[in-house]
Amino acid sequence: MTEKLVLAGKEFDSRLIIGTGKFASAQALSDAAQASGAQIATLAVKRVDIKHGRDDIVAPLKDLGITLMPNTSGARDAREAVFAARLSREALGTDWVKVEVHPDQKYLLPDPVETYKACKELAADGFKVFAYCSADPCLCKALEEAGVCAVMPLGAPIGSARGLETLPFLKIIIKESKVPVVVDAGIGAPSDAAKAFELGAAAVMVNTAIAAARDPVAMAAAFNKACAAGREAYEAGLADSVESARATSPMELFLSEAMK
Amino acid sequence: MQIMFNQEPVELTAPLSLQDFLSQHGIQAAGTACAVNEEIVPKSQWSDFMLAEGMKLDVFSLVAGG
Amino acid sequence: MSFFDEISQIDVDKFAPLVESRTDADVERALSKDDNLDLNDFAALISEKARVHYLRDMAYKSMTLTRRRFGRTVNMYLPLYLTNLCSNRCRYCGFSTANKFPRTVLTLPEIEEECQAINKMGYENILLVSGENERRAGMPYFREVLPIVKKYAAFLQMEVQPLSTEDYAELKTLGLDAVSVYQETYHPGCYKENHLAGKKMDMRWRMETPDRLGQAGIDKVGIGALLGLYDWKVDVMAVAMHVLYMRRNYWKTRLSVSFPRLRPAAGGFQPHTPVTDSKMVQLICAFRIFDHELDLTISTRESADFRDMIIPLGITAVSAGSSTEPGGYAHKGKYLEQWTVNDDRSVDEVVAALHKNNLEAVFHDASTTYFKAV
Numbered sequence: 001m002t003e004k005l006v007l008a009g010k011e012f013d014s015r016l017i018i019g020t021g022k023f024a025s026a027q028a029l030s031d032a033a034q035a036s037g038a039q040i041a042t043l044a045v046k047r048v049d050i051k052h053g054r055d056d057i058v059a060p061l062k063d064l065g066i067t068l069m070p071n072t073s074g075a076r077d078a079r080e081a082v083f084a085a086r087l088s089r090e091a092l093g094t095d096w097v098k099v100e101v102h103p104d105q106k107y108l109l110p111d112p113v114e115t116y117k118a119c120k121e122l123a124a125d126g127f128k129v130f131a132y133c134s135a136d137p138c139l140c141k142a143l144e145e146a147g148v149c150a151v152m153p154l155g156a157p158i159g160s161a162r163g164l165e166t167l168p169f170l171k172i173i174i175k176e177s178k179v180p181v182v183v184d185a186g187i188g189a190p191s192d193a194a195k196a197f198e199l200g201a202a203a204v205m206v207n208t209a210i211a212a213a214r215d216p217v218a219m220a221a222a223f224n225k226a227c228a229a230g231r232e233a234y235e236a237g238l239a240d241s242v243e244s245a246r247a248t249s250p251m252e253l254f255l256s257e258a259m260k
Numbered sequence: 261m262q263i264m265f266n267q268e269p270v271e272l273t274a275p276l277s278l279q280d281f282l283s284q285h286g287i288q289a290a291g292t293a294c295a296v297n298e299e300i301v302p303k304s305q306w307s308d309f310m311l312a313e314g315m316k317l318d319v320f321s322l323v324a325g326g
Numbered sequence: 327m328s329f330f331d332e333i334s335q336i337d338v339d340k341f342a343p344l345v346e347s348r349t350d351a352d353v354e355r356a357l358s359k360d361d362n363l364d365l366n367d368f369a370a371l372i373s374e375k376a377r378v379h380y381l382r383d384m385a386y387k388s389m390t391l392t393r394r395r396f397g398r399t400v401n402m403y404l405p406l407y408l409t410n411l412c413s414n415r416c417r418y419c420g421f422s423t424a425n426k427f428p429r430t431v432l433t434l435p436e437i438e439e440e441c442q443a444i445n446k447m448g449y450e451n452i453l454l455v456s457g458e459n460e461r462r463a464g465m466p467y468f469r470e471v472l473p474i475v476k477k478y479a480a481f482l483q484m485e486v487q488p489l490s491t492e493d494y495a496e497l498k499t500l501g502l503d504a505v506s507v508y509q510e511t512y513h514p515g516c517y518k519e520n521h522l523a524g525k526k527m528d529m530r531w532r533m534e535t536p537d538r539l540g541q542a543g544i545d546k547v548g549i550g551a552l553l554g555l556y557d558w559k560v561d562v563m564a565v566a567m568h569v570l571y572m573r574r575n576y577w578k579t580r581l582s583v584s585f586p587r588l589r590p591a592a593g594g595f596q597p598h599t600p601v602t603d604s605k606m607v608q609l610i611c612a613f614r615i616f617d618h619e620l621d622l623t624i625s626t627r628e629s630a631d632f633r634d635m636i637i638p639l640g641i642t643a644v645s646a647g648s649s650t651e652p653g654g655y656a657h658k659g660k661y662l663e664q665w666t667v668n669d670d671r672s673v674d675e676v677v678a679a680l681h682k683n684n685l686e687a688v689f690h691d692a693s694t695t696y697f698k699a700v
Contacts, residue, residue: 020324029324044325047266047318048292050285057324058291071326086300087320091293100326207326251385254635258604259381 002231005203007040007180008096008128008149010067014039015197016227017069017182019207023216026055032210034064036220042071042098042205045088058092069130071098078117085122097122098152100132108158112139116146123147132184135166140173140181150179152205155196156186159208163192167199174200190219190226197230198238261313272311279306282319291322329571330533333564338513341369341563348373353380356615357387363616368566371612372559381608388611388640391618399688400680401643402673403451403483405625406440407652408432408471410661412457414524416510418555418588418595420664421457423523427662431462432652434474441478443655447647447673450690452479453506455650455664458487458526465493469500476501481691485548487525488535494542506548507535508586512564516556516598536568540576547572547579548623553606554588554597562609569617582621582643583613587628607636614640630669630679638683646676 005012018038023029033041041061048054061068070088075081078101085097099122101114110133119131123146131143135153143151153173156162163186164170174181180202187193193204206223213219261272276284278294278301294301295318301309311317348370356367357380363371370376376384411429412421432440444452452475456463463486476482483504489497494505509532511517521527539547549568551561565583572581585606588597601609606628613620623643624633637644646669651661669676677687 019326021326023324026324042326043322045293045320046323046325048287048321050266050287054321054323056288056291058322068322070322073326083295083298083300087293087295088322090300090302091291091320091322098326251635251638255382255385255607258607259378260604 002228002235005180007130007203012039012067013037014224014227015203015231016193016223017042017184017203017205018210018220019205020044020057020061021207022211026057026060028216029057029211030060030064032216032220033061033066034220035217035224036206036210037224038066038220040067040069040203042069042207043088044071044073045084045091046074067096068092068094069096069098070094071100071132072118073100073102075101075118076103076114077101077111078114078121081114081118082121085118085127089127095126096128096130098130098132099148102158110134110154112136115139116142119143119148120146130182135169135173137169137172137176140177144177144179148179150182150202151177152182152184154185155183155192156188158185160186161188161209162186163188164195164199167195170196170201171199190222193223194226194230194233197227197234200234263311263314264316266318267316276311277307278309278311278317281311281317282306287319287321293320294318295320328530328534328537329568330530332571333512333533333567334514338560338564339557342557342559345369345373345559345563348375350375350379357383361618365563365566365570368612368616369563371615372562372609376612377604377608381604381611384608384611384615385639388614389638391614392640392642395618396642398684399686400637400641401451401621401691402449402677402687402689403453403481403623403643403645404444404447404449405453405455405485405645405648405650406437406444406475407650407654407664408437408454408456408467408486409459409463410457410652410664411459411462412524413459413461414457414526415522416526417520417522418510418552420662425662430652430661431459431467434470436653436656437471437474439656440653441475445478447655448689449673450478450480451483452481453483453485453645455484456486458524460487460525465489465496468497472497472500472502483546483548488532489538491538491542494539494544498542498544502544504546504548504580504582505535505539505544506550506582506584507532507539508548508550508552508584509533509561509564509568510552511556511561512551512568513556513560520555536572537575540572540579543578545580546582546621547576548582548584548621550584550586552586552588553601553609554599557599558601558605558609559599562612566613566616569613569620573617580621581617581619582623584623584625585609586625603632606632607639610636610640626667626669627665628668630671630676633669633676634679634683637680638685644676646671647673 005015014037016038017040072081072084081101101111102108123129129148130150131148132152140151156165182203183196183201184205196204210220352370353376356370409431415423485506536547621642626648650663
């Protein structure tokens with residue numbers, strides 16, 4: 001049994017967060033979510049479409065016992081992100097929000113300034129903020145100080161499936177962060193997810209890699225296993241990881257003395 | 261009277277509460293949030309909130325996406 | 327060109343200012359390299375700057391490298407003193423001819439008895455130690471001793487007087503696996519001052535021993551300097567240079583580095599530049615980072631507490647329950663010890679201490695029994 005994930009004071013067994021976009025149908029999403037074992041899913045806030053109607057996904061996800069994390073996708077600046085967050089709080093009665101601000105429509109890369117502003121305001125307003133951002137260690141520290149519950153640095157641009165392109169920076173962020181680090185965006189294969197856990201990530205978020213797979217349900221199950229494997233390996237203590245976490249206090253004392 | 265509903269003009273034959281408007285359009289309260297003139301109207305006030313001429317009503321719900 | 331020829335071309339005293347002049351940047355550069363560290367890097371790793379600013383980083387890196395290369399095991403070996411008879415006069419040693427005390431050379435039955443006692447302790451890795459005396463403990467003696475000891479030792483090591491290449495080749499057929507020969511000091515002046523009589527006065531002969539061992543095809547060679555005899559900066563750098571030389575010239579030979587620190591002995595010799603505990607820690611870590619494959623050993627010269635702290639950092643072989651007097655296992659206290667054992671815990675106590683540090687004591691080196699010479 002690996003350690004539980006704790007986000008915003010809530011405990012979870014699964015460390016895989018699933019994104020709900022790009023699925024063929026609500027049923028397809030629901031099936032994949034179940035196979036993934038995910039206990040957290042992100043959703044967007046959009047104007048209702050009376051003419052065409054959209055399958056409700058809120059109820060099926062809730063039936064699976066999944067905690068909903070609304071996001072602010074579509075927001076192009078802090079003001080829109082804050083607005084979207086308040087809408088979703090009103091709509092769902094949850095104060096969880098994933099802040100994502102990407103004015104850039106081509107690569108969907110997050111705007112650091114607007115993200116920071118939105119996170120700061122929302123955190124002050126009592127939201128449990130999960131900040132989607134670029135893998136910038138300084139930015140992540142600033143977001144942490146602004147009061148976010150977790151940082152979500154990207155592995156690679158959304159939907160690119162290029163894996164952990166930002167690996168060197170993720171390592172730094174994970175090492176320096178006092179809040180959980182959720183690697184989000186760009187994860188293309190289960191091995192990418194496993195790698196993120198081996199580095200010490202608290203959780204990963206996957207959307208496109210599952211939704212766009214030939215068989216999303218099977219892929220979701222594969223990700224489920226990869227996340228578990230990666231985290232188990234991390235907790236077992238990889239042979240080439242620095243043993244600092246396992247050092248005994250007598251050793252620490254001894255070395256401190258020896259350095260005087 | 262005319263209001264804007266999700267950025268499209270809509271004719272209302274008589275004054276209407278926000279709650280009634282939503283019911284008429286088959287919009288459930290669960291998972292839904294409303295803003296009038298870009299200000300959020302809390303769910304608790306929907307029954308009392310009367311729509312008026314020229315108001316811009318935006319109704320949002322939680323959907324798949326991210 | 328032997329190693330003696332190579333090192334004779336330089337002024338080893340220059341190693342000291344080299345070490346002293348290393349900066350934080352030099353240390354960081356050394357620590358950032360995965361491999362192919364050179365002598366300049368090593369100098370940085372043993373510098374004071376490294377100790378004060380980077381020792382913790384070095385310790386963790388050393389621990390990680392050791393676990394990765396060697397796993398969580400520590401090899402157990404035991405010294406068996408064949409003689410305390412020595413024809414050298416070394417100023418720092420209890421066995422010096424200048425010291426008057428009863429001398430002995432163990433007889434074959436006495437050796438057999440010692441081996442039985444050693445096996446009872448659980449050991450199969452035996453290090454034969456003798457004073458240096460060609461007449462009474464030379465090749466004829468060794469020719470008789472090795473076959474007896476080999477019955478009891480899966481791994482057989484020797485720390486005796488330097489022998490010729492042919493002698494080593496012959497001993498190899500009798501089951502010799504490894505030889506240790508510590509240069510004591512690589513500084514010619516200091517070497518001359520401290521070795522006043524006997525064949526050990528010949529610095530070249532001694533220093534070329536690892537060369538001859540490599541040429542004879544002996545599996546493992548142990549080198550080291552007597553820390554504190556001269557300025558340790560000079561000697562430790564020379565050992566590192568010797569490591570590089572052996573790796574370059576005898577790639578099939580396994581290498582071991584030991585860290586004998588001057589301790590009290592009959593004669594009351596005082597160290598020239600004492601090596602502090604924290605420096606010892608640093609040296610061990612430095613060697614591990616410098617060369618990942620080295621066997622690093624410490625003996626019971628060091629105290630129990632100190633050994634427990636440093637073993638997890640990078641040590642791969644230790645002795646325990648040791649005696650430094652001939653016949654000390656079957657009949658303790660009859661003869662003079664070469665040096666005072668500081669960690670006098672029993673084998674079981676040391677094994678338990680290793681377990682506490684999540685390390686396993688290995689008495690049987692599985693890899694060598696496959697190719698037993700006898």
